[in-house]
């Protein structure tokens with residue numbers, strides 16, 4: 001049962017009693033009435049607009065509502081006000097013009113606990129600690145220091161996947177969700193932690209199971225939207241217990257990684273063998289000064305947690321959506337294969353540099369992220385001060401959801417063939433991730449944008465290039481490629497509902 005269903009089943013019986021109470025409260029909010037607030041779809045007392053999301057994917061339901069109520073709407077989830085942004089123009093106002101007014105994150109119980117009381121980068125409020133942590137994250141994990149090792153690990157891990165696919169008996173169907181998940185865990189764990197922890201179950205659960213549960217806990221609870229009664233219900237519904245258990249498993253896992261690094265004395269490891277966790281441990285032993293950050297044990301754990309929760313699923317989901325779209329569009333597959341194969345020829349290995357000669361591949365990845373941004377509503381933000389957006393007033397403490405999924409499917413921007421997978425639309429379009437174009441925002445933008453956008457996109461490109469260079473792909477059981485099911489699943493990160501199973505055929509080269 002998802003959170004909205006639980007909410008409604010608990011709240012409807014007490015709905016009418018609380019209705020009267022709500023009426024009384026309303027009179028005290030008369031000052032709000034003088035503001036020019038964004039349009040609000042019909043809301044109900046107590047639950048606000050939650051009924052409009054019931055049983056639907058949030059990003060899709062919100063996109064539908066925006067078609068009637070406009071690109072900036074004010075909704076209430078329980079007692080909490082949210083503005084919903086559904087156009088590139090408003091997204092630009094929020095993430096560029098007013099970035100400083102919207103660069104903090106709201107408080108949720110799950111994020112608080114799983115980030116050691118907001119010590120991480122992704123969910124922390126905007127403050128000096130966040131600035132330091134983001135600096136450390138970028139310089140020690142994503143910056144040039146780690147780039148050489150990152151390239152080497154990525155290429156080696158991808159080679160392993162190619163080898164394992166080549167050795168399969170002909171006609172074997174491969175679950176690409178599992179295959180690509182193992183690949184990404186392999187890359188991320190090796191770069192960040194020095195070794196691949198993917199096969200090691202922890203307290204009987206796999207890393208994937210632990211992270212899947214964490215994702216659910218990060219998605220919010222009743223207590224986050226109904227402060228007093230919601231907390232009580234969280235306790236009785238078992239949600240609070242689940243959160244404690246999830247934290248205990250994830251913390252245990254992170255502690256194991258940290259202990260293994262601490263047990264190696266520094267003398268044994270050369271500078272270029274050091275991974276992200278070694279770098280954090282080095283920083284933790286430095287004295288605090290203005291340009292060198294002193295890290296506590298919980299700071300380190302919170303950063304490791306961000307790598308696990310932010311850096312794995314998002315990339316896997318993008319790869320799987322890309323392969324799904326390419327598989328159901330034979331024209332695109334052929335065009336892409338011919339670009340990759342003519343560029344690489346019989347070279348035994350595709351390297352990162354080769355990607356610079358593959359413009360169509362880059363368009364395919366952009367088109368994938370336009371239609372399938374893994375985090376369709378980005379991460380929630382919160383307004384810090386009174387401001388005007390799109391001619392409407394937005395109050396401090398209002399939460400913000402930016403509908404990246406809807407913005408990427410806006411016919412006003414993308415034309416009538418908006419739902420079609422058509423990479424060629426990028427041929428004459430000035431668009432780069434991290435640039436000034438807000439027509440699609442899969443990585444967010446501004447101060448809180450994804451710091452890994454460039455390496456993430458390259459990892460996806462390199463993987464897709466290899467999968468299409470070495471293999472021709474078919475759908476199992478005589479299905480037609482174009483009949484592949486594309487239904488979505490999830491809320492914080494949205495993946496395919498059913499796993500993507502395809503049959504790789506070793507490519508035969510013409511003599």
Ligand code: HEM
Pocket residue numbers: 121122123134137306307310311312314315318373374375378379380442443444445447448449450451452453456457
């Ligand atoms: C295709 C892959 C990825 C996608 C689509 C993606 C998407 C996003 C999005 C939408 C946000 C929130 C942006 C906002 O609020 O404006 C974000 C933030 C973040 N991402 Fe990614 N991400 C990806 C890969 C990664 C990877 C590989 C890492 C780390 C190894 C990572 C680490 C982070 C962190 C730390 C933040 C928080 C930034 C902040 O709040 O300051 N992401 N990402």
